[in-house]
Amino acid sequence: xxxxxxxxxxxxxxxxxxxxxxxxxxxxxxxxxxxxxxxxxxxxxxxxxxxxxxxxxxxxxxxxxxxxxxxxxxxxxxxxxxxxxxxxxxxxxxxxxxxxxxxxxxxxxxxxxxxxxxxxxxxxxxxxxxxxxxxxxxxxxxxxxxxxxxxxxxxxxxxxxxxxxxxxxxxxxxxxxxxxxxxxxxxxxxxxxxxxxxxxxxxxxxxxxxxxxxxxxxxxxxxxxxxxxxxxxxxxxxxxxxxxxxxxxxxxxxxxxxxxxxxxxxxxxxxxxxxxxxxxxxxxxxxxxxxxxxxxxxxxxxxxxxxxxxxxxxxxxxxxxxxxxxxxxxxxxxxxxxxxxxxxxxxxxxxxxxxxxxxxxxxxxxx
Amino acid sequence: xxxxxxxxxxxxxxxxxxxxxxxxxxxxxxxxxxxxxxxxxxxxxxxxxxxxxxxxxxxxxxxxxxxxxxxxxxxxxxxxxxxxxxxxxxxxxxxxxxxxxxxxxxxxxxxxxxxxxxxxxxxxxxxxxxxxxxxxxxxxxxxxxxxxxxxxxxxxxxxxxxxxxxxxxxxxxxxxxxxxxxxxxxxxxxxxxxxxxxxxxxxxxxxxxxxxxxxxxxxxxxxxxxxxxxxxxxxxxxxxxxxxxxxxxxxxxxxxxxxxxxxxxxxxxxxxxxxxxxxxxxxxxxxxxxxxxxxxxxxxxxxxxxxxxxxxxxxxxxxxxxxxxxxxxxxxxxxxxxxxxxxxxxxxxxxxxxxxxxxxxxxxxxxxxxxxxxxxxxxxxxxxxxxxxxxxxxxxxxxxxxxxxxxxxxxxxxxxxxxxxxxxxxxxxxxxxxxxxxxxxxxxxxxxxxxxxxxxxxxxxxxxxxxxxxxxxxxxxxxxxxxxxxxxxxxxxxxxxxx
Numbered sequence: 001x002x003x004x005x006x007x008x009x010x011x012x013x014x015x016x017x018x019x020x021x022x023x024x025x026x027x028x029x030x031x032x033x034x035x036x037x038x039x040x041x042x043x044x045x046x047x048x049x050x051x052x053x054x055x056x057x058x059x060x061x062x063x064x065x066x067x068x069x070x071x072x073x074x075x076x077x078x079x080x081x082x083x084x085x086x087x088x089x090x091x092x093x094x095x096x097x098x099x100x101x102x103x104x105x106x107x108x109x110x111x112x113x114x115x116x117x118x119x120x121x122x123x124x125x126x127x128x129x130x131x132x133x134x135x136x137x138x139x140x141x142x143x144x145x146x147x148x149x150x151x152x153x154x155x156x157x158x159x160x161x162x163x164x165x166x167x168x169x170x171x172x173x174x175x176x177x178x179x180x181x182x183x184x185x186x187x188x189x190x191x192x193x194x195x196x197x198x199x200x201x202x203x204x205x206x207x208x209x210x211x212x213x214x215x216x217x218x219x220x221x222x223x224x225x226x227x228x229x230x231x232x233x234x235x236x237x238x239x240x241x242x243x244x245x246x247x248x249x250x251x252x253x254x255x256x257x258x259x260x261x262x263x264x265x266x267x268x269x270x271x272x273x274x275x276x277x278x279x280x281x282x283x284x285x286x287x288x289x290x291x292x293x294x295x296x297x298x299x300x301x302x303x304x305x306x307x308x309x310x311x312x313x314x315x316x317x318x319x320x321x322x323x324x325x326x327x328x329x330x331x332x333x334x335x336x337x338x339x340x341x342x343x344x345x346x347x348x349x350x351x352x353x354x355x356x357x358x359x360x361x362x363x364x365x366x367x
Numbered sequence: 368x369x370x371x372x373x374x375x376x377x378x379x380x381x382x383x384x385x386x387x388x389x390x391x392x393x394x395x396x397x398x399x400x401x402x403x404x405x406x407x408x409x410x411x412x413x414x415x416x417x418x419x420x421x422x423x424x425x426x427x428x429x430x431x432x433x434x435x436x437x438x439x440x441x442x443x444x445x446x447x448x449x450x451x452x453x454x455x456x457x458x459x460x461x462x463x464x465x466x467x468x469x470x471x472x473x474x475x476x477x478x479x480x481x482x483x484x485x486x487x488x489x490x491x492x493x494x495x496x497x498x499x500x501x502x503x504x505x506x507x508x509x510x511x512x513x514x515x516x517x518x519x520x521x522x523x524x525x526x527x528x529x530x531x532x533x534x535x536x537x538x539x540x541x542x543x544x545x546x547x548x549x550x551x552x553x554x555x556x557x558x559x560x561x562x563x564x565x566x567x568x569x570x571x572x573x574x575x576x577x578x579x580x581x582x583x584x585x586x587x588x589x590x591x592x593x594x595x596x597x598x599x600x601x602x603x604x605x606x607x608x609x610x611x612x613x614x615x616x617x618x619x620x621x622x623x624x625x626x627x628x629x630x631x632x633x634x635x636x637x638x639x640x641x642x643x644x645x646x647x648x649x650x651x652x653x654x655x656x657x658x659x660x661x662x663x664x665x666x667x668x669x670x671x672x673x674x675x676x677x678x679x680x681x682x683x684x685x686x687x688x689x690x691x692x693x694x695x696x697x698x699x700x701x702x703x704x705x706x707x708x709x710x711x712x713x714x715x716x717x718x719x720x721x722x723x724x725x726x727x728x729x730x731x732x733x734x735x736x737x738x739x740x741x742x743x744x745x746x747x748x749x750x751x752x753x754x755x756x757x758x759x760x761x762x763x764x765x766x767x768x769x770x771x772x773x774x775x776x777x778x779x780x781x782x783x784x785x786x787x788x789x790x791x792x793x794x795x796x797x798x799x800x801x802x803x804x805x806x807x808x809x810x811x812x813x814x815x816x817x818x819x820x821x822x823x824x825x826x827x828x829x830x831x832x833x834x835x836x837x838x839x840x841x842x843x844x845x846x847x848x849x850x851x852x853x854x855x856x857x858x859x860x861x862x863x864x865x866x
Contacts, residue, residue, distance in 0.1 A: 230734050231726040238722065242711040247671065248702060249722045250691025 023357045032303070035353040039346040046341060052332045064327030065320045073206035074326070076213065077279075079319035081106070081271035081293040083216035086300030086311040086318075088267025091223050094306045095260035096240040101146060101161025102268040102294030104168030105139035107286035109269025110276040111172050112138035114191055114283035117198035117276075118180070124197035131198060132215070132273050139269020140262040142168065147261030151254035157261075165294075172286040180283065191283040200278040212274030216312070219267060223308035236260055268294060292340065296322065299347045318343060370433065372397045372557050373418075373449070373526050378427035380413050387413035389581040390427070395526055400548060400558045402572035402589070404565075404601055406656075406823055410581040411561055415528055418559075419451045420444040442471075450519025454530045456511040460504035464497055464514050468521060482521070489520050493550040509540030516547065527551065528559045533567055534658070545571050563656045565594045565862045577601055598858030602825045612809065615833055618647030619682075621785050621817040622668070627677035629663045637663040639841040640677070643834075645786070650808075650818040651846055652832030654825060654857050660841040661821045662703070665788050668819065669693060669700040681786065694723050697785030701775055701792050703821075705768065709775045712764030716756050717745035719763045720778050748777035753803070769800030776807055787811060790821045805831060825854050837861055 044054035065071040085102045092099040099105075112134040116122070122130055146160035173189070182192035200209040227233035239246045239256045246253050275289050276282065283289075300318050304311035325339030371394035380388040388410045395401050405411050416422045418429075420438040428435050431447055438444050441451070458467045468486060469478035486499045495513045503511065512532060519527055529548075533541040548558055548571055562568050568575055572589045577600040585600045622645040631637035637660045645651050655661055666672035667679065670690040679686045681696060690700070702708045710719045721730050721741050729740040745759040754773045756766055763771055772792070780787065789808060793801040808818055809831065822828050828835060835852050836845030837860040844860050845852075 229736055229738075231731045231736055232734065234718070234721070234725050234736060237714065237718075238711050241713045242707070244704075244708045245711045245722065248669075248690060248700070248708045250670065250689055250694065 027360070028305070028357050031353050031357045032350065035349040036346060038353075039342075039349040042345050042349070043342055050332075050334065052334070057328060057332065060327050060331050061320070061324035064331075065324045070206075071323065071327075073203065073208050074323040075316065075319045076208045077206065078322040079315050080209065080213050080216055080274055082297050082300050082315035082318055082322075083312050084212070084219060084271040084274070085268045085294055085297035086304070086315045087216070087220040087223050087308040088264035089297050089301035090304050090306055090308045090311045091227065091236070091267075092260055092264035093301050094227060094240045095236045095256060096243070097147060097150070097257055097260045097264065098158045099143060099146075099161050099261065099264050100158055100295075100298070101143060101164050101265070102297055103286075103290045103292070104161070104165035104294070105142045105265040105268035106272035106275075106290045106294055107165075107168045107172050108142040109135035109139040109266075109272030110286070110289050111175065111272075111283060112269070113198075113273040113276055114180070114194070117194040118191060118283075127195075127197045128200065128211075128277065131277060132270060135269040135273035136266040137269070139272065140266035142269075143261040143265025144258060147258045151257050169286045172283070176283055176285065182282065189285060194277065194281050198277060199281055200274065202278055207279055209274055209278035212270070212278070215270060215274070216315075219270070220308045220312050223263070227306075227308065232256075232259070268297075296343055299343055299350075302347065303350065321346070369396055371395060371430075372432060374430040374433075375414075375418075376428045376430070378414070378417060378424045378429070380417060380422060380424050386581050388417070388424070391578070391581070391583055393576060393583065395557045395559060397525075397557055398552055398555045399573040400552055400560055400571055402560045402562060402568040402575045403578065404562065404568060404575055404597060405578035406563075406601060409578040409601075411578055412530075413581075414578070415451065415530060415559075415561070418444065418449055418526075418528060445519070445522040445524065448523055448525035449528070450522055450524025450526070451528045452512060452515045452519060452530065452532060454532070454534060456508075456515050458503045458511060458514060461502065463500050463502055464506075465499040467503055467514065468499075468518055472521065485521060486517060489517055493520070493547055493554070495547055507540070509536050509543065512536070512544065513547070524556070526557045526559065528561070530561050531563070532560070533562060533564065541567070563862055565597050565859075565864065568597070569594065594859060594862075594864060595855050598862065599855050602854045602858045612650070612831060612833070613813070615648045615650075615812060617649055617833075618815060620644050621647050621649075621682060622819070623678075623680040623683075624668075625678045625680075627664075627667065627679060628675050629667050629672055630675055631663055637841050638667070638674075641838075641841075641843045642677075643836060643843060643846055645817045645819060647785070647815045647817055648812050649834065650812055650820055650832045651834045651836065652820045652822065652828035652849075653836050653838055653843075654822065654828050654861055655838035656861055657823065659838045661790070661838055663841075664838065665700070665702075665790055665819075665821060668786075669698060669788055691723075697783070699779035699782075699784035699787045701772075701779055701787065701789045703790040703794070705771050705775060706764065710763045710771060713762055715760045715762055716749065716754065716766070716774055717741050717759040719774055720745050720748055723778055748781055751781075752777040752807075769796045772796060772800065772804065776804065780807060780811055783814070784811065784816050787816050787818045788821075789818060791823065792820070793822075793824070793827060825857055828857075829854065839863055 047054045047057045065075050085106065089099055089102060113131040116131045116134045117127065142164065143161070146157045146164060149155040149160055150157045176191055177189045180191045182190050184192055200211055202209050227236065235251050235256050238249065238251055239253050243253060271293065272289060280289060296318050300311050300315045303314035321342050322339060325342065328334050328338055329336060373395040375391055375393040378388050378391040379386070391414060403411050413422065417424050418438065420440045420443050429438065430436065436447060438447065463479065465479040465483050465486060469482045473479065474481045483499045486497065489495065490497050495517055497510060497513050497517060503514065532544055536544060551558060560572055569589055569592060574586060575589050575592055575597060576586045577584050577597065579601065625642050627638055627641040628636065629638040641664065643651065653661060663672060667674050670686065670688050670693040673688050681698065686693060706712050721744070724730050725736065730737055730744065742759065749756060749759055752773045754777065755770050763774060787808065792804050792808065796804065812818055820828065820831060829849060832849050834846035835849050835857065836843050837857060839860060
């Protein structure tokens with residue numbers, strides 16, 4: 001239940017804040033847009049302090065992304081993992097499973113796919129489907145650890161999913177430096193390059209691995225249908241929005257939480273498969289595969305307000321910032337972390353603006 | 368008598384749909400123990416919250432030593448000399464007593480060390496035994512309460528409000544508390560003592576003021592009062608007492624409970640050997656002050672809690688601890704907490720009406736929801752139960768309390784339940800909605816349902832039930848046929864007396 005954060009009826013400068021428990025969609029959109037604009041303004045201050053004109057920065061940001069074919073392709077490439085992870089996290093958010101471990105789940109998915117690609121003899125047409133399947137299972141199973149601990153022992157999943165990220169990273173590092181280290185690449189901590197049947201096609205001249213893109217959009221649609229049109233989705237929403245009511249109605253809460261975790265971890269696993277099967281074509285240091293997508297996707301999910309289909313759009317927005325950040329690094333010699341500052345500011349402003357959605361300003365009535 | 372120390376005149380406080388305090392007048396004299404008596408929902412808590420600066424009254428005036436005052440906050444209340452000892456102590460468990468007491472009032476340097484002499488002085492003066500260096504989490508409930516009393520006295524309280532102080536204490540600890548209260552009274556401080564327990568009230572108080580439905584319905588000197596008289600004042604005597612119930616035609620035994628014991632969420636024994644039978648078409652009213660095992664009884668019967676001992680049989684079959692299966696077997700549950708448990712407030716009316724049967728036809732087709740069936744069911748039930756809602760797609764939280772309750776009734780009673788567990792089904796509802804709830808429940812009994820009605824409203828219990836029982840400290844007194852009990856005898860049973 002939302003409780004009023006401010007005392008209603010207090011007036012300032014003849015204006016009065018009024019609590020409104022059911023904000024119209026228009027106001028929700030407006031507040032969101034204003035929050036994003038405010039985040040851009042705040043980021044301007046940082047650019048200005050860094051000695052760069054904010055106007056130039058934003059020009060570059062837009063020009064390098066939406067303004068050219070190459071830029072657009074870059075945005076799409078960045079959007080692919082964000083769509084997959086973001087829609088999965090949107091589902092998790094609806095079921096109140098706070099999954100901060102998408103990075104680790106993505107790395108596990110990538111590892112499982114690499115294992116299939118390198119070590120499992122399969123008929124060539126089956127290789128990629130089995131890689132995706134293995135990636136989904138690995139990512140999902142990895143998220144299930146935290147979900148099981150939550151359902152069984154009440155362990156906070158925010159902590160476990162976060163910690164499991166590190167275990168995944170070091171596990172994969174061990175593999176690529178030890179048993180899985182490639183024979184053809186002396187001295188590098190890589191596996192061998194995947195055989196051709198384990199590589200995804202890309203749009204000519206770009207790194208856009210379109211099969212994964214399609215998979216992401218399809219998954220978003222499927223999850224939207226799941227949430228709004230199936231009995232399972234109904235159960236997820238009840239569990240997420242009022243666990244006590246779920247208990248009262250006899251909905252098996254533990255099973256719902258496990259399933260939500262499986263799907264959300266599985267989606268992150270798929271994203272990992274897409275990255276290694278196209279861009280890298282091998283397994284390597286997981287921090288170079290995940291690149292923080294798992295955290296940025298949290299913003300994607302949060303922005304979509306629980307709608308998997310909307311998360312495709314919000315993933316594109318975050319992809320613009322991600323891709324634009326590369327351009328900014330090159331054009332202005334700004335540090336690599338500028339993208340994190342940017343997306344962090346956006347998340348901060350959106351979360352801070354959340355309570356405002358439920359208020360409207362009214363002229364104070366006389367008397 | 369001397370000038371009153373604290374005086375309330377015409378205090379009125381309204382909440383949406385409820386008048387919590389209705390023109391309350393109250394005087395507190397120096398050096399007296401004033402008992403405030405009333406059922407849950409009678410307005411005691413609201414009145415305390417006003418005195419302690421948590422709420423502001425909508426109307427009326429508070430005077431301290433004859434001067435009108437506005438109490439802005441708890442801190443301000445304490446500055447004015449009004450202290451509250453809360454029912455459940457608000458202390459930091461990992462800190463020592465001295466550290467807790469120094470919080471917010473201590474010196475900037477070494478606050479805990481420097482407050483110890485003051486604590487010792489106060490505890491000697493009033494016989495309040497507390498060890499300032501003890502860690503709070505090692506203390507018993509009685510000791511924690513003494514810490515809270517010391518806190519108020521440190522702040523210079525002249526009026527001390529004790530909110531149901533004995534509810535967490537053993538009889539021996541309660542006796543010790545009364546000793547402290549007598550010392551404080553002798554020292555000229557005023558105490559406001561809130562309790563349900565008539566015996567204690569008569570033992571310690573100088574005057575008793577009774578609240579009912581937000582109004583002061585009587586004030587008597589404790590010496591002249593009797594338990595029966597206070598019980599009658601507390602639960603009310605309405606001249607137009609009218610039984611709504613037609614003579615029931617009883618069927619076979621629906622529910623059989625034998626030697627049932629269960630533990631509360633905190634692991635305490637909440638039900639001790641409860642036994643009763645309930646027949647088809649019968650209404651059993653269970654009265655009692657909140658916290659005497661009602662919640663646990665309902666949780667066991669609805670499948671939300673496992674019994675630790677004893678047997679529960681529904682039409683001869685042992686029940687499973689699964690709410691969904693029990694609902695299918697014919698057990699409906701109208702829970703006490705409408706927003707927290709009975710509905711999903713953010714979901715719409717149609718979805719809330721589907722909560723019990725969303726995964727079965729006609730609402731489900733395989734794994735898919737059938738939106739048309741959901742809509743059809745919602746339209747029919749909204750019409751039948753006269754739910755006032757802008758649309759069936761309105762989030763339930765936007766509905767009034769009465770209409771939320773109607774949504775729950777529609778969902779729980781639309782099938783043909785064999786057993787209806789109704790917990791405070793009319794709490795906080797207006798007269799119209801109350802009437803409707805009563806009518807629907809009774810109609811269901813004429814169709815053969817058994818009803819277990821848990822309520823603190825004795826009028827409701829007496830006008831609907833065939834059998835009446837009282838839960839007190841986890842034990843069931845009764846059931847008695849409704850003709851053999853009176854409001855007064857129930858009131859006595861509820862407060863630990865014998866009928």
